Amino acid sequence: MNFSIKKERLMQSVNECLRAVATKTPQAILTTIKLEVSLQGLKCTGSDSDISIESFIPIEEAGDEVIEVFNAGSICLNARLFAEIIRKLPTDTVELNVKGNFQTVIKSGKSEFKINGLDADEYPKLPTIDHEPYALQAKILKEMIKQTGYAVSSAETRPILTGINWKVENNMLICAATDSHRLSKKTIPFESSEEINIIIPGKSLDELSKLANDDEELVEISFTPSQILFKMKNILLYSRLLEGNYPDINRLIPTEEKTVMKINTKDFLRAVDRASILAKDDKSHTVKIVSNDGLIEISSKTSEVGNLLEEVQASELSGEEITISFNARYMIEALRTIESENVVINFTGIMRPFVLTGENDASMIQLILPVRTV
Amino acid sequence: MNFSIKKERLMQSVNECLRAVATKTPQAILTTIKLEVSLQGLKCTGSDSDISIESFIPIEEAGDEVIEVFNAGSICLNARLFAEIIRKLPTDTVELNVKGNFQTVIKSGKSEFKINGLDADEYPKLPTIDHEPYALQAKILKEMIKQTGYAVSSAETRPILTGINWKVENNMLICAATDSHRLSKKTIPFESSEEINIIIPGKSLDELSKLANDDEELVEISFTPSQILFKMKNILLYSRLLEGNYPDINRLIPTEEKTVMKINTKDFLRAVDRASILAKDDKSHTVKIVSNDGLIEISSKTSEVGNLLEEVQASELSGEEITISFNARYMIEALRTIESENVVINFTGIMRPFVLTGENDASMIQLILPVRTV
Numbered sequence: 222m223n224f225s226i227k228k229e230r231l232m233q234s235v236n237e238c239l240r241a242v243a244t245k246t247p248q249a250i251l252t253t254i255k256l257e258v259s260l261q262g263l264k265c266t267g268s269d270s271d272i273s274i275e276s277f278i279p280i281e282e283a284g285d286e287v288i289e290v291f292n293a294g295s296i297c298l299n300a301r302l303f304a305e306i307i308r309k310l311p312t313d314t315v316e317l318n319v320k321g322n323f324q325t326v327i328k329s330g331k332s333e334f335k336i337n338g339l340d341a342d343e344y345p346k347l348p349t350i351d352h353e354p355y356a357l358q359a360k361i362l363k364e365m366i367k368q369t370g371y372a373v374s375s376a377e378t379r380p381i382l383t384g385i386n387w388k389v390e391n392n393m394l395i396c397a398a399t400d401s402h403r404l405s406k407k408t409i410p411f412e413s414s415e416e417i418n419i420i421i422p423g424k425s426l427d428e429l430s431k432l433a434n435d436d437e438e439l440v441e442i443s444f445t446p447s448q449i450l451f452k453m454k455n456i457l458l459y460s461r462l463l464e465g466n467y468p469d470i471n472r473l474i475p476t477e478e479k480t481v482m483k484i485n486t487k488d489f490l491r492a493v494d495r496a497s498i499l500a501k502d503d504k505s506h507t508v509k510i511v512s513n514d515g516l517i518e519i520s521s522k523t524s525e526v527g528n529l530l531e532e533v534q535a536s537e538l539s540g541e542e543i544t545i546s547f548n549a550r551y552m553i554e555a556l557r558t559i560e561s562e563n564v565v566i567n568f569t570g571i572m573r574p575f576v577l578t579g580e581n582d583a584s585m586i587q588l589i590l591p592v593r594t595v
Numbered sequence: 596m597n598f599s600i601k602k603e604r605l606m607q608s609v610n611e612c613l614r615a616v617a618t619k620t621p622q623a624i625l626t627t628i629k630l631e632v633s634l635q636g637l638k639c640t641g642s643d644s645d646i647s648i649e650s651f652i653p654i655e656e657a658g659d660e661v662i663e664v665f666n667a668g669s670i671c672l673n674a675r676l677f678a679e680i681i682r683k684l685p686t687d688t689v690e691l692n693v694k695g696n697f698q699t700v701i702k703s704g705k706s707e708f709k710i711n712g713l714d715a716d717e718y719p720k721l722p723t724i725d726h727e728p729y730a731l732q733a734k735i736l737k738e739m740i741k742q743t744g745y746a747v748s749s750a751e752t753r754p755i756l757t758g759i760n761w762k763v764e765n766n767m768l769i770c771a772a773t774d775s776h777r778l779s780k781k782t783i784p785f786e787s788s789e790e791i792n793i794i795i796p797g798k799s800l801d802e803l804s805k806l807a808n809d810d811e812e813l814v815e816i817s818f819t820p821s822q823i824l825f826k827m828k829n830i831l832l833y834s835r836l837l838e839g840n841y842p843d844i845n846r847l848i849p850t851e852e853k854t855v856m857k858i859n860t861k862d863f864l865r866a867v868d869r870a871s872i873l874a875k876d877d878k879s880h881t882v883k884i885v886s887n888d889g890l891i892e893i894s895s896k897t898s899e900v901g902n903l904l905e906e907v908q909a910s911e912l913s914g915e916e917i918t919i920s921f922n923a924r925y926m927i928e929a930l931r932t933i934e935s936e937n938v939v940i941n942f943t944g945i946m947r948p949f950v951l952t953g954e955n956d957a958s959m960i961q962l963i964l965p966v967r968t969v
Contacts, residue, residue, distance in 0.1 A: 302872065302900065309869045324901075332869055336901035495683045495706055498676065526676065527698075527710035 222294025222319040224258045226278070227287050228310055228329070231263075234276035235304050237456060238267030240428050241274040242300040253297035254304075255344045256317070258290055266344070267300060268459075272425050273347050274432070275457040295341035296325055306334055347459055348448040354441035359433040359453070361409060362440055365396050366426045368407050368558040368585055373423035374400035385426055386467040389417035397470045398423065403551045404470055404574075404588040405558070420467050421449055425460035432456055474588060475576065480568040483537040483580065484517065489564065490556040492533050496521040497549035499529045505592045506549040512542045521549070536563060543568050545575070546594040555587035596668025596693040598632045600652070601661050602684055602703070605637075608650035609678050611830060612641030614802050615648040616674040627671035628678075629718045630691070632664055640718070641674060642833075646799050647721050648806070649831040669715035670699055677701075680708055721833055722822040728815035733807040733827070735783060736814055739770050740800045742781050742932040742959055747797035748774035759800055760841040763791035771844045772797065777925045778844055778948075778962040779932070794841050795823055799834035806830055848962060849950065854942040857911040857954065858891065863938065864930040866907050870895040871923035873903045879966045880923040886916045895923070910937060917942050919949070920968040929961035 235254060243251040246269065255266040262279040280288050296319045307315065310329035318326045323338040374382035386397045394411035397404065429451050433440060441452040444462065451458040493508055500506040500521040511518045515538045522528035545568060556564060561579030568575045571594065577587040609628060617625040620643065629640040636653040654662050670693045681689065684703035692700045697712040748756035753775075760771045768785035771778065803825050807814060815826035818836065825832040867882055874880040874895040885892045889912045896902035919942060930938060935953030942949045945968065951961040
């Protein structure tokens with residue numbers, strides 16, 4: 222393998238792949254980036270075996286020659302070392318040349334690194350996915366991930382809850398995440414003749430969000446029973462899927478109404494955020510709200526430190542007056558997903574889950590389980 | 596105590612004091628900020644007993660009323676809690692009101708915090724320093740601190756080396772720092788009829804650098820045998836001095852010359868930085884340079900990983916050819932203090948300290964002890 226390449230462009234692809242490269246692994250090959258150069262261009266691959274990212278650099282981009290290939294071939298180089306070397310090279314162009322025994326010479330100006338590489342044939346094969354792809358706009362994908370991903374469980378006790386459930390029914394894609402204290406559900410139109418029901422690791426979707434830079438781009442999505450592939454221009458992200466049955470979330474979402482409160486999203490968010498400062502008496506970060514004729518009293522306390530009392534005016538309140546307590550962090554994170562000026566909260570009882578929706582936005586609901594009011 | 600104040604201005608002073616507030620201490624009072632309001636303004640104080648910062652907010656600033664005092668008085672409030680509350684308050688103005696038993700009401704819009712404070716009389720008294728002050732321009736002070744502070748020892752085994760020695764002789768202020776592997780010395784004109792020889796903790800000077808925002812400002816400096824005070828507009832920084840005798844650094848600085856090399860500062864810095872990537876075989880991060888008729892060969896290696904070889908052209912080289920090895924980090928940090936386009940390095944032998952100076956800058960020297968070349 223022998224080629225020269227523009228340093229900045231190589232850096233970009235190496236950084237993209239680095240997102241997937243394992244940090245702790247007994248398998249040395251997974252700490253490397255695989256480089257494969259052909260007359261089409263350079264393919265860089267990073268993987269921790271759960272997520273794999275492939276970033277392609279074509280020979281020419283926007284009319285500029287990016288790569289000059291002298292000899293096709295491939296090599297695996299320690300990913301973090303390689304990234305640091307490329308970043309610090311003195312000139313705009315770098316030449317890579319694989320000699321005998323996988324030793325690789327990286328040359329830029331008067332600087333010459335000799336690095337011991339590994340055989341690219343040892344690198345794990347990426348899955349083959351020949352399912353006909355679906356397509357979603359990057360902007361819509363990223364919004365979905367933002368609105369559901371925060372509710373994913375971080376505990377490994379129930380691995381299935383570390384994923385986001387994607388279910389297609391009646392040409393609608395329903396994305397749901399829950400950590401069993403709260404739940405998020407987002408629904409968007411999605412044309413499909415098959416029934417789809419998969420669970421994608423939250424972390425994989427998080428990486429997808431960061432890689433999808435062009436909001437207008439169409440991301441192609443295809444999968445097998447165990448793997449999903451997101452295909453962007455020059456970037457592929459593979460992720461394994463989680464195995465098992467996702468809980469039936471519709472069972473958890475209340476259908477009745479008891480108290481419906483409409484309130485300015487930002488005002489309420491900021492008030493709860495202030496209350497969270499003094500909500501440190503228990504692990505639940507308990508904040509209490511009490512309604513009184515449309516005036517919402519928000520309070521919290523930390524023993525021996527102090528308390529907060531604050532009032533926010535609801536723009537509408539119908540049904541019974543309420544007194545309810547909740548985890549401030551859950552409320553803050555749910556409110557942050559709501560882009561409407563007003564949030565509508567439907568309370569169904571002092572110890573029953575309550576539901577947040579953006580005003581005039583039926584596509585998403587956020588559900589939170591209250592905590593006991595003391 | 597009862598007053599109202601512009602939130603942003605209070606936030607600024609609280610943040611300044613917070614730099615000194617202890618994070619770990621058995622003394623609850625040292626985790627607080629002391630607030631003292633009078634008809635002149637509000638004085639905020641933070642301290643960890645080594646460093647104390649006092650930030651003053653006058654009633655009026657630039658013609659604007661900043662504070663309205665209803666009742667003079669004082670209180671101590673948990674510093675980090677207070678800072679978080681102030682930052683998140685809903686309106687531009689905040690009212691503080693101390694009730695019975697040191698309970699303090701913080702009111703902003705419809706938000707009302709009640710915080711348990713501590714008696715301000717319990718707060719440690721700051722030292723009295725009535726020495727006639729010297730004055731230095733903030734810009735000069737900050738440059739001195741940047742150029743010497745990096746060489747301070749971080750090990751507590753010889754506490755005296757965690758400080759910077761300030762010594763006044765013949766109307767010159769000599770600042771020196773060493774961690775016994777390297778040394779930095781900066782000299783500036785300083786009119787004084789007394790002999791001064793003090794050791795200021797590196798950390799205190801670091802904080803001073805961050806507080807001194809206005810480069811043109813004159814900073815007043817005064818001290819006692821155990822304390823130093825830096826006085827800026829509205830900000831006072833007190834620091835204890837380190838006790839003991841600072842080593843005689845002049846003894847360590849070689850006077851002879853063997854090889855004198857002049858080289859572009861940035862080119863050499865970047866080459867050593869690249870070499871540092873592969874200088875991981877030992878704790879010394881060893882990089883080797885070999886001169887050959889003005890061409891400087893820079894090399895490093897990490898066993899089983901690889902090596903780097905690079906050439907930089909010296910603009911001048913006189914005396915014997917050299918082969919010498921050094922800690923890459925020490926060289927990088929020393930080169931970063933040099934603002935001249937070219938650095939002059941005087942080598943005096945393979946295991947003898949070498950000295951870096953900026954071309955045409957006699958005010959500063961950086962000294963590094965080499966490591967054994969293998």
